[in-house]
Amino acid sequence: MPFLSRVSLPLIQDGSYLQNIPSLNHGLQLSLTSNVTFFVGENGSGKSTLLEGIAEQCGFSLRGGNRNHNLNTGYRFEGYESPLAKHISLIWSSRRINEGFFMRAESFFNFATYIDELIAEADIRDKKRILDAYGGRSPHEQSHGESFLSLFNNQFDNGIYILDEPEAALSPARILAFMSVIHELDKSGRAQFIIATHSPMLLCYPGATIYQFDDNGMGETSYEETEHFTLTKSFLNNPGAYLRHLTDH
Numbered sequence: 001m002p003f004l005s006r007v008s009l010p011l012i013q014d015g016s017y018l019q020n021i022p023s024l025n026h027g028l029q030l031s032l033t034s035n036v037t038f039f040v041g042e043n044g045s046g047k048s049t050l051l052e053g054i055a056e057q058c059g060f061s062l063r064g065g066n067r068n069h070n071l072n073t074g075y076r077f078e079g080y081e082s083p084l085a086k087h088i089s090l091i092w093s094s095r096r097i098n099e100g101f102f103m104r105a106e107s108f109f110n111f112a113t114y115i116d117e118l119i120a121e122a123d124i125r126d127k128k129r130i131l132d133a134y135g136g137r138s139p140h141e142q143s144h145g146e147s148f149l150s151l152f153n154n155q156f157d158n159g160i161y162i163l164d165e166p167e168a169a170l171s172p173a174r175i176l177a178f179m180s181v182i183h184e185l186d187k188s189g190r191a192q193f194i195i196a197t198h199s200p201m202l203l204c205y206p207g208a209t210i211y212q213f214d215d216n217g218m219g220e221t222s223y224e225e226t227e228h229f230t231l232t233k234s235f236l237n238n239p240g241a242y243l244r245h246l247t248d249h
C-alpha cells in the first residue's frame, strides 16, 4: 500500500502557462495504487511540472534533496518554487511521510555542488556522515552514472522518492541495477517511487502503474502500449529501415 494514495488538481484558471498544459489543465484525480508509479509522455507534456508540484507539497527542496536540505533556508529560497504546488492536494494512506528524496537528473550537478559546500563547512564527524550518504566520495568525484547509483544505493531506504528521469546517466546495465534497488525497497513496503521517465527498460518494471500524459489529460496505460516501448522496440528490430527513411531526401 503506497504512502501517498491520491493527487488531486482542480481546473486551473490562474492565467499562467499551466493553463496551456493539456495533461494538467482539466483537473486531475490521480490514484496511486502501487509502490511504483511512472509518468510517461512526450517532451513538454507536463511530467516535471507535476512532479515538482508533488515534491514541493511533500516538503522537499525543488533543487533536489531530502527534507533536511529544505530546512537549510539558504538552499531553498532561490526562486525555485512550483507554480502548480498551491493547486495540488495530496491524500496520504495512513500518515504523512516526511522521509524521502526529490531528485532531478537535470540539476544533479548543482545538487552535487551544494553537497560539496556542506562537506566543506562540516566538522570531521559530519563530513564522514555526509560522504557516507554518497558512498564515501563526493558526487563530483564520481562519474555521472556512478554518482546517481551511489545516491540510490546509499540514501534510498524509507520514504517517498520522487525522481525526474533517473535513467539519464545510467548505462543499460546500471538501469537494471537501479531496478533491483527499486525492487528491494518496493518489496520491503517502506518506500514509494514516483518517477518521470523516458526509459523503455524502466517502464517494464513489474507491477508498476504507468500514467501517460497527453493532449487528452492523463490516463493509465501498460508499458507495451507506450510509444517509448513500441518505437524503441521497432527501431532496434530494424534500425536500417528507420535510418533509410530519415536520410532518403
Ligand SMILES: Nc1ncnc2c1ncn2[C@@H]1O[C@H](COP(=O)(O)OP(=O)(O)OP(=O)(O)O)[C@@H](O)[C@H]1O
Pocket: 017, 021, 041, 042, 043, 044, 045, 046, 047, 048, 049, 050
Ligand atoms: N517557467 C515556464 N514558463 C512558461 N512555460 C513553461 C515554464 N516551465 C515549463 N513550461 C512549459 O510547460 C510545459 C511542460 O513542461 P515540463 O517540463 O513539465 O515537461 P516534461 O513533460 O517534463 O518534458 P520533458 O520530457 O522534456 O522533461 C512545456 O510546454 C514547457 O514549455
Ligand SMILES: [Mg+2]
Pocket: 047, 048, 049, 164, 196
Ligand atoms: Mg521533464
